[in-house]
Structures are given as structure tokens and as C-alpha cells.
Amino acid sequence: MSTSLRLRAGLVSIVLLAAFLGIWHLATRTTGATAAMSPEYAKLMGLTATQGKSAMPGPLDVGAKLWEHLRRPFYDNGPNDKGLGIQLAYSIARVGTGYLLAVLVAIPLGFLIGMSPLLSKALDPFIQVLKPISPLAWMPLALYTIKDSSISAIFVIFICSIWPMLLNTVFGVATVRKEWINVARTLEVGTLRRAFTVILPAAAPTILTGMRISIGIAWLVIVAAEMLVGGTGIGYFVWNEWNNLSITNVIIAILLIGIVGMLLDQILARFTRMVTFPE
Amino acid sequence: MTDKFVSIEGIAKRYPGAGGAMTTIFENLWLSMARGEFCCVIGHSGCGKTTVLNILAGLDAPSEGAVIVDGQAISGTSLDRAVIFQSHALLPWRTVLGNVGYAVSSKWRSWDRARVKAHAQTFIDLVGLTGSEHKRPSELSGGMKQRVGIARALSITPKMMLMDEPFSALDALTRGTLQDEVRRICLETGQTAFMITHDVDEAIYLADKIFLMTNGPGAVLAEVVENPLPRDRGRTDLHRHPLYYALRNHIIDFLVTRSKTFAAETPDHDPRNVPVVQIGKPGLTIAASDEQRQTRIPGTNPGLTA
Numbered sequence: 001m002s003t004s005l006r007l008r009a010g011l012v013s014i015v016l017l018a019a020f021l022g023i024w025h026l027a028t029r030t031t032g033a034t035a036a037m038s039p040e041y042a043k044l045m046g047l048t049a050t051q052g053k054s055a056m057p058g059p060l061d062v063g064a065k066l067w068e069h070l071r072r073p074f075y076d077n078g079p080n081d082k083g084l085g086i087q088l089a090y091s092i093a094r095v096g097t098g099y100l101l102a103v104l105v106a107i108p109l110g111f112l113i114g115m116s117p118l119l120s121k122a123l124d125p126f127i128q129v130l131k132p133i134s135p136l137a138w139m140p141l142a143l144y145t146i147k148d149s150s151i152s153a154i155f156v157i158f159i160c161s162i163w164p165m166l167l168n169t170v171f172g173v174a175t176v177r178k179e180w181i182n183v184a185r186t187l188e189v190g191t192l193r194r195a196f197t198v199i200l201p202a203a204a205p206t207i208l209t210g211m212r213i214s215i216g217i218a219w220l221v222i223v224a225a226e227m228l229v230g231g232t233g234i235g236y237f238v239w240n241e242w243n244n245l246s247i248t249n250v251i252i253a254i255l256l257i258g259i260v261g262m263l264l265d266q267i268l269a270r271f272t273r274m275v276t277f278p279e
Numbered sequence: 280m281t282d283k284f285v286s287i288e289g290i291a292k293r294y295p296g297a298g299g300a301m302t303t304i305f306e307n308l309w310l311s312m313a314r315g316e317f318c319c320v321i322g323h324s325g326c327g328k329t330t331v332l333n334i335l336a337g338l339d340a341p342s343e344g345a346v347i348v349d350g351q352a353i354s355g356t357s358l359d360r361a362v363i364f365q366s367h368a369l370l371p372w373r374t375v376l377g378n379v380g381y382a383v384s385s386k387w388r389s390w391d392r393a394r395v396k397a398h399a400q401t402f403i404d405l406v407g408l409t410g411s412e413h414k415r416p417s418e419l420s421g422g423m424k425q426r427v428g429i430a431r432a433l434s435i436t437p438k439m440m441l442m443d444e445p446f447s448a449l450d451a452l453t454r455g456t457l458q459d460e461v462r463r464i465c466l467e468t469g470q471t472a473f474m475i476t477h478d479v480d481e482a483i484y485l486a487d488k489i490f491l492m493t494n495g496p497g498a499v500l501a502e503v504v505e506n507p508l509p510r511d512r513g514r515t516d517l518h519r520h521p522l523y524y525a526l527r528n529h530i531i532d533f534l535v536t537r538s539k540t541f542a543a544e545t546p547d548h549d550p551r552n553v554p555v556v557q558i559g560k561p562g563l564t565i566a567a568s569d570e571q572r573q574t575r576i577p578g579t580n581p582g583l584t585a
Contacts, residue, residue, distance in 0.1 A: 179368035182338055185356045187385035187435070197381065201372045277372040278417035 021059045028058035057248040065248045066255075080240060082232070084252070088260060090232040094150070094225075095218045095264075098157025102214065106162045107207060110169025111195065114203075120170065127166065135160030135221045139228055149229035153222070160221045161214035168210025172203030204275035212268035219261045234260075283347070284314035284471055285335070285439065289551075290344030292330050304330055305498040306343070307550045310490060317465055317472045319482035321530060322492030323538060328475045329443055335473060336362045336441050349438060358386050361432035363442040367424040369416040369431075376412040379403055379431050386435040402434040403427075406460060422453035426460070433464065439471040447477060458484060459514060466510075479530050483508065484517060491533050493541045499548060501541045504529065504556045522559045529558060 034050060042050045057065075073085030113119045135156045142152035176199050184194040226235025234253055241249035291306035304327040312318050320328050333339035335346060337356035345352045348360065369378050379399035384390060390398070403412055406426040416424055425445060432440055445461075446454040462485055465472050476482050482489050489504040507522040517523060533541075541548070 177368075179364055179366055180370060182362070182364070183368050183370070185338060186336055186358075186360070186362045187382055188356060188358050189385050198370065201370070275372075278415070279371045 024059050028054040028056045030054060055247070057251065061248050062251050066252050069252060079231070082237075084234075084237070084256060087232060087234045087237040088256060091222050091226060091234040092260065094153050094233065095157055095215075095222050098154040099161050099215060099218050101154075102158045102162040102165060102218075103211065105158075106165035106210075107169050110166045110207075111173055111199070113166075114170040114173025115195075115199070120174065127163070131163045131167070135217075136224055136228065139225065143229075149231065153225045153229050153233075156225045157218045157222060161218040164213040164217065165207070165210040168213070169203065169207045172206030172210075173199055175206075176202040201275070201277075205272060205277070208268065208272040208275055212265065212272060215264045215268050216261065219257075219264055223257060282313045283311040284316070284349060285312040285473070286347040287311065287331070287335070288345050288347065290331075290334060290341035290346065292327060292334070292339075293342045303497055304495050305492075308344070308500055309551050309553065310500055310503070312471060312473065312488070314471055315469045316487045317462075317470075317474070317485055318488045318490060319474050319476050319486035320490045320492060321476060321479065321482055321534065322498065323494050323534065326492045326495040326498035326538075328492060332362075332441050332443050332473065332475055336360055338362075358435050359438040361435055361437035361440050363425075363428050363432045363440060363445045365444045365447060367416075367421075367428040369424055369427055371416050374413050374415055375403060375408060375419070375427050375430075376400070378416070378427055379434050382431045383434050399430075399434055402430040405433065405464065406430045420453075421449050422457060425449060425457060429457075429461065429464070433468070437470075439473065440465070442472065442474040444475050444477065446481065454478075454481075455514065461485065479527060479534070480517075482530070483523070483526060484512065484514060489530065491530065491538070493538045497542070499542065499550055500553050501533070501537070501545075501548070502556050503553050504558065507558045526558045529556065 037045070037050070069084045073083045075081075075083040076086060113123055138156055138159050139152060142155045143149060146152050146155060180198050180202055181194070184198045189197065222233065223235035223238065226233035227239045230236050230239075234257055238250055238253045238257075241253065287308060287310045290308050292304045293301040293306075294304065296302035304325075308331065320331065322328050330339060334341050335348075335353075337353055337360065347353070348357075353360075370381065373381060376396065376399055379402055380395050383395045383399045387395070387398075400412065403409060406429050408423060408426050408430065411419065411423065416427070419427070425448075428445070442461075446457055449457065458481060461472075464470070472485075474482075474485065483506065486506055487510075489506065490500055491502045491504060492498050493501050504526070507526060508517065508520050512520070537544075
């Protein structure tokens, strides 16, 4: 029954995609009115004005361009013309660095806060104030203090991905079932061993959920951050192509941002499944 | 009571209640257990049974008084006192072998993997779980989970076992089987056991001594009832023993009425010298038969032929 459900769902997905592409194609195919103009003037104008072609690219244009990109993902023709693979690699590297730094800080800190009611109460007001700040609001401060736009972007990723992980780790550690702690206590297990053999496995699913939320936020934020700092990255690519008025490239970038975001989420989802235990 | 293997000396437990006043769960509680004795505590919810057990385990500290086990005042938990939890408290991310092995490697830290595994396996076999070593707790039935809990407690070869209503979450059939197992193991290994229960028949079947507690707050240990049934009693013919109903009625009467009225009726109750009730012994109103004296001799079973 479930395979047939999956099959039917897949069919519906394909039909929806085909319908979307079809409507897109039809909507962008129409040729509008062309104004009469002198050939010299026409050279200055785009295809929209001279041939009445829609300014919005159709799926075939996007497909052709995407194929072009996929064939040469890593070319480098100078600062404003790099392959999409290079741009994505820059973005992923920034997200990865900022995110890993956040993991290194958030999980040990969350452990300490979760295990100590005193720290938990003392740090709560700071966390409550810092958490809702838009990560991009840190950007000017980061640029001023760090004086390096690339590192500033990493800092912004760090600061935005730390909160969900920190809060989930605190929650996971603080809500480990009392009886499991008692088992460790009656077995005279030391604090450190208890932290690694009881609290960490018990809190791991909650911690991983926090990490999964964080990677999603980090990937959302990197696009905006790179639009601001410029230079490299998929966010910069989107903004650069907007300045080039290449809507085709913008659409391709949007598609790739979505796919990479999905892959990052799936990787964390797999890790979460690995540490989840049935009760 | 000459041999005091466990001696609870004047412990109290108080919690800060509403309006700054302290709520006393129980106070001035004295009781003792001999080595190898199986003791059950019976009382209504809220009388502090679990608190007493937690204090014995070292998971909780008394507000006053001390607990002495094997000649030493306890402070905190110890591998000498194993706890079997009501909710089995297995670590769900570990297998059966992993759960028992965790306890084994906690006690003998220098042991290598193979030795820990072999030792754990012995106790898994003992509770009849051979073949399920690599299952996780979620794949086991309630009774099997509790068997793992028992194996884990026994695997560290403790000086005494503490059980907090270990079978209350199980169905009657499984409970019966596990009671048999626990009784067999405790007799074989000479364990000292302290068990909390709500089940009068369970107490009669398992215990050498039954502690009756009055209702809380302000609960006291009202009586220590010595079990007159022979030590090698069997589950199936338990109720044929001439003293069985006298004992059972005594406990049930206590639970139904006297647990509420005890404090008012017995103003001169001395918590340091709790009366020991010997069902069927001379001088007691609850005497039931004239075979009394013999029934206290371990190993003989005269009542069953009657």
C-alpha cells in the first residue's frame, strides 16, 4: 500500500511540475508590441523592445542556461564572472565555518547551562535579548571590529546559528529523565562519564534538532549577508546578476539555493535519525 | 534484632511547604534489617515509602538522622546498594547487554570489554533473557524490561537490593513469574532486600519482615510484622498455610482502618521500639492456630499438611 502511495504521490508531483513549467512557458512566450525605431536606437534596446520578447525568461531559456552552468561549474574569469560551483563553494565554506564554530561554542556551553540551574537563571536574560536580534543587524558592528568582510559574514553565520543550538542543548540536557540520572548515580558514575554516557545520548535528539534548525537559518542568512559584503558567494552572485539584469541567472541561483538548503537539511535529518532512540 | 546489617536511625524528611512552614513527611523513623533478610514496606501513597528507599539508596538525603549499612553511615549512592526502579529505567539507546554491561563496567572500571560482556551475560542468563542480549528496551515487553533491571542490579553483586514497587506496572501473570525469580535469586545469593509494595500478597510471599507505615504526612512506622510462613514457601500453596489468613487480615485491617487511626489510638507509640508482631505467637490476640511455634522454623512446613 505504501509503495503505491509513494508512486501516486510521485506522479502527482510530476504532473504539478509539468503544469507549472507549462504555464510558465505559455506566460513568457507571448510577444508584445514592438515599437518602430531606428536601427541605431534598436541596438541600444533589449529584445523586449525590439522583438516584443517577454522580459521574463521562459523555462527553456533557464534550462539552456542551467545546462551551460552545469557544464562549466568552476570557471573563473575574474572577480565578476565565476562559475556557479565556485560561488556555491564559497557560500558553503562560509556557512560551514560559522556553523562549526557555533557548534563548538553552543553545545559545551549549553551543556554547562543545562546542568547548572544557577547559570541557567543567570544567563537567561542575555540569551532572551540576544536571540531575537536579526543576524544582519550585527553586520556593521562586525565590519567595524573585524575589518574584513568575509570574516564578518562568517561571524554573522556564527551568531545566527548559535541560538537554536544553545537553547535546544540547554533544554535537552535539563530535561534528561531523572531516572536515567539516578541509574548513573546509583552506579557511582562520575560527572564526566555521566555527561558522556547518559546525558549526551539522552539529549542528542534534541541537540540535533537544534542543529538542524540552525543550519536552515544559516543558509537563509548567508544569501543576505553575501549580498551585503559582496565579492564572492551565491548571495553576491544573485545581486550581481540582478545588476546585470540577467533574470535567467537569478532564477538559476534561486533554484540552486533551494537545492543546497534541502541537502544541508537532509544531512542533519539523517544524523538526527541516527541518534534518535525509540522508547 | 541482634544483627543490624541495615539500621535506619531517627531519620526525618521535611519539605518547605506553603507559607514558609515545613511539611514533615515522616520523622524519628527507626528500623533495622538483618543480613540476608527480605523486608517489605507497606503503606498508603504519601507515607514516604519511596523517600525512605531513596534515602537508603543515597539518592535523597534525610533532613535528620542517619542510615548505617554494614557498620558505616552512608553518604550518597553506592555500588553496594543496587536499586530496581519501578519504571525499570533502562537506557533506551543501549541494548540489553549494553545496559547490564554499563553497570558492570561502572563497578569494575579496569575490566576489558570481553570480561564485562561475559560477566553481564551471566546475569542476563540468570534472569532468563538469553537470546535477547542485542535487543533494545523498546523491543522488550514490560516483564522483560524489568528482568533487565533485575539483571543490572544483580550484576554489580550488591550488598543489598532496593526495590521500589518493581512489579506494579506488570500484568498479574508476569508479576507472579518475576516474584518467583526474585525470591529464588535472593535466597540463592543471600541478598538483603528492601522492597516497597502495595500488594499484600506480594509482601506475604516475598518478605521475612513486613513494615507497616501509617498515613502521611507525619507518617510513622507502626509495626514490624514477622512473616510466620516457612522460608521455603511456594506460591501455589501459600494460602493453605494456617497462618496465611491471619497474617493477611492483620495487614489489610491495618491498611483499611488502623493506618488512619494509629496515631490517635496509640499516643505512647515509641518509634525507637516499634512493636514486633508475631502472628500466631502466644500473647497475641491474633493468634490463629496452635502450630505457631513450629511455623517459625525455617525449612519445615507443617502447616501445609494440615
